[in-house]
Amino acid sequence: MDKLLRPNRFNVEPTAPNSGKIYKHWKLTFEYYLRTLNNGEIENNAQNLFALITLVSATIFEIISDATDYNGAIETLDAVYIKPANVIFNRHQLLTNKQKPAQTIDDFMQQLEVLAKSCKFQAVSAEENKKQYIRDISGISSSSIRQRLLEKPFSTL
Incomplete structure:
Protein backbone atom coordinates (compact mmCIF):
# COMPACT_ATOMS: atom_id res chain seq x y z
CA MET A 1 0.00 0.00 0.00
CA ASP A 2 1.21 3.48 -0.84
CA LYS A 3 2.72 5.16 2.24
CA LEU A 4 1.16 8.49 1.22
CA LEU A 5 -2.25 7.09 2.17
CA ARG A 6 -1.22 5.95 5.62
CA PRO A 7 -2.30 8.38 8.36
CA ASN A 8 0.17 9.87 10.82
CA ARG A 9 0.71 8.38 14.26
CA PHE A 10 -1.84 9.71 16.76
CA ASN A 11 -0.20 10.98 19.94
CA VAL A 12 -2.35 13.85 21.23
CA GLU A 13 -3.10 13.81 24.95
CA PRO A 14 -6.83 13.99 25.78
CA THR A 15 -6.23 17.11 27.89
CA ALA A 16 -4.43 19.02 25.11
CA PRO A 17 -6.15 22.08 23.65
CA ASN A 18 -8.26 21.14 20.61
CA SER A 19 -7.66 17.43 21.28
CA GLY A 20 -11.22 16.60 20.21
CA LYS A 21 -10.86 18.45 16.92
CA ILE A 22 -7.48 16.82 16.22
CA TYR A 23 -8.85 13.38 17.12
CA LYS A 24 -11.91 13.74 14.86
CA HIS A 25 -9.66 14.68 11.94
CA TRP A 26 -7.23 11.84 12.63
CA LYS A 27 -10.09 9.34 13.03
CA LEU A 28 -11.63 10.34 9.69
CA THR A 29 -8.23 10.01 8.00
CA PHE A 30 -7.73 6.61 9.63
CA GLU A 31 -11.19 5.42 8.54
CA TYR A 32 -10.47 6.42 4.94
CA TYR A 33 -7.22 4.49 5.21
CA LEU A 34 -9.07 1.39 6.44
CA ARG A 35 -11.65 1.71 3.67
CA THR A 36 -8.82 1.81 1.15
CA LEU A 37 -7.37 -1.37 2.61
CA ASN A 38 -10.72 -3.17 2.93
CA ASN A 39 -12.48 -2.36 -0.36
CA GLY A 40 -14.67 0.35 1.12
CA GLU A 41 -15.66 -1.40 4.36
CA ILE A 42 -14.59 -0.93 7.96
CA GLU A 43 -14.99 -4.28 9.65
CA ASN A 44 -14.75 -5.08 13.33
CA ASN A 45 -11.82 -7.44 12.92
CA ALA A 46 -8.36 -8.10 14.34
CA GLN A 47 -6.63 -6.59 11.30
CA ASN A 48 -8.27 -3.20 11.87
CA LEU A 49 -7.54 -3.34 15.60
CA PHE A 50 -3.90 -4.10 14.80
CA ALA A 51 -3.77 -1.20 12.31
CA LEU A 52 -5.18 1.10 15.00
CA ILE A 53 -2.71 -0.08 17.62
CA THR A 54 0.25 0.48 15.30
CA LEU A 55 -0.82 4.08 14.66
CA VAL A 56 -1.26 5.29 18.23
CA SER A 57 1.42 6.24 20.70
CA ALA A 58 2.15 4.17 23.78
CA THR A 59 0.25 6.66 25.92
CA ILE A 60 -2.87 6.39 23.73
CA PHE A 61 -2.48 2.62 23.62
CA GLU A 62 -2.89 2.59 27.41
CA ILE A 63 -6.39 4.03 26.90
CA ILE A 64 -7.45 1.22 24.53
CA SER A 65 -5.35 -1.65 25.86
CA ASP A 66 -8.39 -3.43 27.35
CA ALA A 67 -10.35 -3.34 24.08
CA THR A 68 -10.89 -6.77 22.56
CA ASP A 69 -12.02 -5.55 19.15
CA TYR A 70 -11.76 -2.57 16.80
CA ASN A 71 -15.22 -1.14 17.56
CA GLY A 72 -14.56 -1.28 21.30
CA ALA A 73 -11.26 0.56 20.89
CA ILE A 74 -12.87 3.29 18.76
CA GLU A 75 -15.77 3.67 21.21
CA THR A 76 -13.27 4.10 24.03
CA LEU A 77 -11.31 6.74 22.12
CA ASP A 78 -14.54 8.54 21.15
CA ALA A 79 -15.60 8.65 24.81
CA VAL A 80 -12.23 10.08 25.87
CA TYR A 81 -11.74 12.63 23.08
CA ILE A 82 -15.19 13.74 21.96
CA LYS A 83 -16.68 15.87 24.68
CA PRO A 84 -20.35 16.89 24.60
CA ALA A 85 -20.73 20.37 23.21
CA ASN A 86 -21.68 23.17 25.60
CA VAL A 87 -24.16 24.80 23.24
CA ILE A 88 -24.85 27.72 25.58
CA PHE A 89 -21.16 28.59 25.87
CA ASN A 90 -20.68 28.15 22.11
CA ARG A 91 -23.54 30.57 21.40
CA HIS A 92 -22.06 33.04 23.86
CA GLN A 93 -18.74 32.84 21.99
CA LEU A 94 -20.53 33.45 18.69
CA LEU A 95 -22.48 36.43 20.02
CA THR A 96 -19.51 38.08 21.70
CA ASN A 97 -16.94 37.43 18.97
CA LYS A 98 -15.36 40.58 17.56
CA GLN A 99 -13.37 41.15 14.41
CA LYS A 100 -9.65 41.57 15.09
CA PRO A 101 -7.97 44.74 13.75
CA ALA A 102 -5.89 42.98 11.07
CA GLN A 103 -8.57 40.39 10.21
CA THR A 104 -10.28 40.65 6.82
CA LEU A 115 -18.38 29.05 15.59
CA ALA A 116 -22.01 28.76 14.40
CA LYS A 117 -21.55 25.06 13.56
CA SER A 118 -21.05 24.23 17.24
CA CYS A 119 -24.21 26.12 18.27
CA LYS A 120 -26.58 23.36 17.09
CA PHE A 121 -29.33 25.74 15.99
CA GLN A 122 -32.78 24.23 15.56
CA ALA A 123 -36.37 25.31 15.08
CA VAL A 124 -37.92 26.47 18.36
CA SER A 125 -41.11 28.20 19.45
CA ALA A 126 -41.27 31.98 19.77
CA GLU A 127 -41.36 31.67 23.57
CA GLU A 128 -38.28 29.42 23.57
CA ASN A 129 -36.50 31.82 21.21
CA LYS A 130 -37.29 34.73 23.55
CA LYS A 131 -35.89 32.87 26.59
CA GLN A 132 -32.70 32.01 24.72
CA TYR A 133 -32.16 35.60 23.57
CA ILE A 134 -32.67 36.96 27.09
CA ARG A 135 -30.19 34.40 28.44
CA ASP A 136 -27.63 35.29 25.75
CA ILE A 137 -27.59 39.05 26.40
CA SER A 138 -23.96 40.02 26.80
CA GLY A 139 -24.58 43.47 28.31
CA ILE A 140 -25.11 42.22 31.86
CA SER A 141 -22.61 44.03 34.06
CA SER A 142 -22.49 41.43 36.84
CA SER A 143 -20.20 38.62 35.76
CA SER A 144 -21.67 36.24 38.38
CA ILE A 145 -25.23 36.77 37.07
CA ARG A 146 -24.06 36.40 33.47
CA GLN A 147 -22.22 33.17 34.41
CA ARG A 148 -25.33 31.75 36.13
CA LEU A 149 -27.46 32.54 33.07
CA LEU A 150 -24.94 30.85 30.78
CA GLU A 151 -24.72 27.75 32.99
CA LYS A 152 -28.45 26.98 32.81
CA PRO A 153 -29.88 25.39 29.64
CA PHE A 154 -32.97 27.60 29.75
CA SER A 155 -33.37 30.58 31.96
CA THR A 156 -36.31 30.68 34.35
CA LEU A 157 -36.44 34.44 34.46
Whole structure:
Protein backbone atom coordinates (compact mmCIF):
# COMPACT_ATOMS: atom_id res chain seq x y z
CA MET A 1 0.00 0.00 0.00
CA ASP A 2 1.21 3.48 -0.84
CA LYS A 3 2.72 5.16 2.24
CA LEU A 4 1.16 8.49 1.22
CA LEU A 5 -2.25 7.09 2.17
CA ARG A 6 -1.22 5.95 5.62
CA PRO A 7 -2.30 8.38 8.36
CA ASN A 8 0.17 9.87 10.82
CA ARG A 9 0.71 8.38 14.26
CA PHE A 10 -1.84 9.71 16.76
CA ASN A 11 -0.20 10.98 19.94
CA VAL A 12 -2.35 13.85 21.23
CA GLU A 13 -3.10 13.81 24.95
CA PRO A 14 -6.83 13.99 25.78
CA THR A 15 -6.23 17.11 27.89
CA ALA A 16 -4.43 19.02 25.11
CA PRO A 17 -6.15 22.08 23.65
CA ASN A 18 -8.26 21.14 20.61
CA SER A 19 -7.66 17.43 21.28
CA GLY A 20 -11.22 16.60 20.21
CA LYS A 21 -10.86 18.45 16.92
CA ILE A 22 -7.48 16.82 16.22
CA TYR A 23 -8.85 13.38 17.12
CA LYS A 24 -11.91 13.74 14.86
CA HIS A 25 -9.66 14.68 11.94
CA TRP A 26 -7.23 11.84 12.63
CA LYS A 27 -10.09 9.34 13.03
CA LEU A 28 -11.63 10.34 9.69
CA THR A 29 -8.23 10.01 8.00
CA PHE A 30 -7.73 6.61 9.63
CA GLU A 31 -11.19 5.42 8.54
CA TYR A 32 -10.47 6.42 4.94
CA TYR A 33 -7.22 4.49 5.21
CA LEU A 34 -9.07 1.39 6.44
CA ARG A 35 -11.65 1.71 3.67
CA THR A 36 -8.82 1.81 1.15
CA LEU A 37 -7.37 -1.37 2.61
CA ASN A 38 -10.72 -3.17 2.93
CA ASN A 39 -12.48 -2.36 -0.36
CA GLY A 40 -14.67 0.35 1.12
CA GLU A 41 -15.66 -1.40 4.36
CA ILE A 42 -14.59 -0.93 7.96
CA GLU A 43 -14.99 -4.28 9.65
CA ASN A 44 -14.75 -5.08 13.33
CA ASN A 45 -11.82 -7.44 12.92
CA ALA A 46 -8.36 -8.10 14.34
CA GLN A 47 -6.63 -6.59 11.30
CA ASN A 48 -8.27 -3.20 11.87
CA LEU A 49 -7.54 -3.34 15.60
CA PHE A 50 -3.90 -4.10 14.80
CA ALA A 51 -3.77 -1.20 12.31
CA LEU A 52 -5.18 1.10 15.00
CA ILE A 53 -2.71 -0.08 17.62
CA THR A 54 0.25 0.48 15.30
CA LEU A 55 -0.82 4.08 14.66
CA VAL A 56 -1.26 5.29 18.23
CA SER A 57 1.42 6.24 20.70
CA ALA A 58 2.15 4.17 23.78
CA THR A 59 0.25 6.66 25.92
CA ILE A 60 -2.87 6.39 23.73
CA PHE A 61 -2.48 2.62 23.62
CA GLU A 62 -2.89 2.59 27.41
CA ILE A 63 -6.39 4.03 26.90
CA ILE A 64 -7.45 1.22 24.53
CA SER A 65 -5.35 -1.65 25.86
CA ASP A 66 -8.39 -3.43 27.35
CA ALA A 67 -10.35 -3.34 24.08
CA THR A 68 -10.89 -6.77 22.56
CA ASP A 69 -12.02 -5.55 19.15
CA TYR A 70 -11.76 -2.57 16.80
CA ASN A 71 -15.22 -1.14 17.56
CA GLY A 72 -14.56 -1.28 21.30
CA ALA A 73 -11.26 0.56 20.89
CA ILE A 74 -12.87 3.29 18.76
CA GLU A 75 -15.77 3.67 21.21
CA THR A 76 -13.27 4.10 24.03
CA LEU A 77 -11.31 6.74 22.12
CA ASP A 78 -14.54 8.54 21.15
CA ALA A 79 -15.60 8.65 24.81
CA VAL A 80 -12.23 10.08 25.87
CA TYR A 81 -11.74 12.63 23.08
CA ILE A 82 -15.19 13.74 21.96
CA LYS A 83 -16.68 15.87 24.68
CA PRO A 84 -20.35 16.89 24.60
CA ALA A 85 -20.73 20.37 23.21
CA ASN A 86 -21.68 23.17 25.60
CA VAL A 87 -24.16 24.80 23.24
CA ILE A 88 -24.85 27.72 25.58
CA PHE A 89 -21.16 28.59 25.87
CA ASN A 90 -20.68 28.15 22.11
CA ARG A 91 -23.54 30.57 21.40
CA HIS A 92 -22.06 33.04 23.86
CA GLN A 93 -18.74 32.84 21.99
CA LEU A 94 -20.53 33.45 18.69
CA LEU A 95 -22.48 36.43 20.02
CA THR A 96 -19.51 38.08 21.70
CA ASN A 97 -16.94 37.43 18.97
CA LYS A 98 -15.36 40.58 17.56
CA GLN A 99 -13.37 41.15 14.41
CA LYS A 100 -9.65 41.57 15.09
CA PRO A 101 -7.97 44.74 13.75
CA ALA A 102 -5.89 42.98 11.07
CA GLN A 103 -8.57 40.39 10.21
CA THR A 104 -10.28 40.65 6.82
CA ILE A 105 -14.08 40.55 6.68
CA ASP A 106 -13.88 37.25 4.77
CA ASP A 107 -11.72 35.69 7.50
CA PHE A 108 -14.04 37.03 10.19
CA MET A 109 -17.13 35.65 8.41
CA GLN A 110 -15.42 32.26 8.07
CA GLN A 111 -14.62 32.32 11.79
CA LEU A 112 -18.29 33.08 12.55
CA GLU A 113 -19.40 30.17 10.34
CA VAL A 114 -17.10 27.79 12.23
CA LEU A 115 -18.38 29.05 15.59
CA ALA A 116 -22.01 28.76 14.40
CA LYS A 117 -21.55 25.06 13.56
CA SER A 118 -21.05 24.23 17.24
CA CYS A 119 -24.21 26.12 18.27
CA LYS A 120 -26.58 23.36 17.09
CA PHE A 121 -29.33 25.74 15.99
CA GLN A 122 -32.78 24.23 15.56
CA ALA A 123 -36.37 25.31 15.08
CA VAL A 124 -37.92 26.47 18.36
CA SER A 125 -41.11 28.20 19.45
CA ALA A 126 -41.27 31.98 19.77
CA GLU A 127 -41.36 31.67 23.57
CA GLU A 128 -38.28 29.42 23.57
CA ASN A 129 -36.50 31.82 21.21
CA LYS A 130 -37.29 34.73 23.55
CA LYS A 131 -35.89 32.87 26.59
CA GLN A 132 -32.70 32.01 24.72
CA TYR A 133 -32.16 35.60 23.57
CA ILE A 134 -32.67 36.96 27.09
CA ARG A 135 -30.19 34.40 28.44
CA ASP A 136 -27.63 35.29 25.75
CA ILE A 137 -27.59 39.05 26.40
CA SER A 138 -23.96 40.02 26.80
CA GLY A 139 -24.58 43.47 28.31
CA ILE A 140 -25.11 42.22 31.86
CA SER A 141 -22.61 44.03 34.06
CA SER A 142 -22.49 41.43 36.84
CA SER A 143 -20.20 38.62 35.76
CA SER A 144 -21.67 36.24 38.38
CA ILE A 145 -25.23 36.77 37.07
CA ARG A 146 -24.06 36.40 33.47
CA GLN A 147 -22.22 33.17 34.41
CA ARG A 148 -25.33 31.75 36.13
CA LEU A 149 -27.46 32.54 33.07
CA LEU A 150 -24.94 30.85 30.78
CA GLU A 151 -24.72 27.75 32.99
CA LYS A 152 -28.45 26.98 32.81
CA PRO A 153 -29.88 25.39 29.64
CA PHE A 154 -32.97 27.60 29.75
CA SER A 155 -33.37 30.58 31.96
CA THR A 156 -36.31 30.68 34.35
CA LEU A 157 -36.44 34.44 34.46
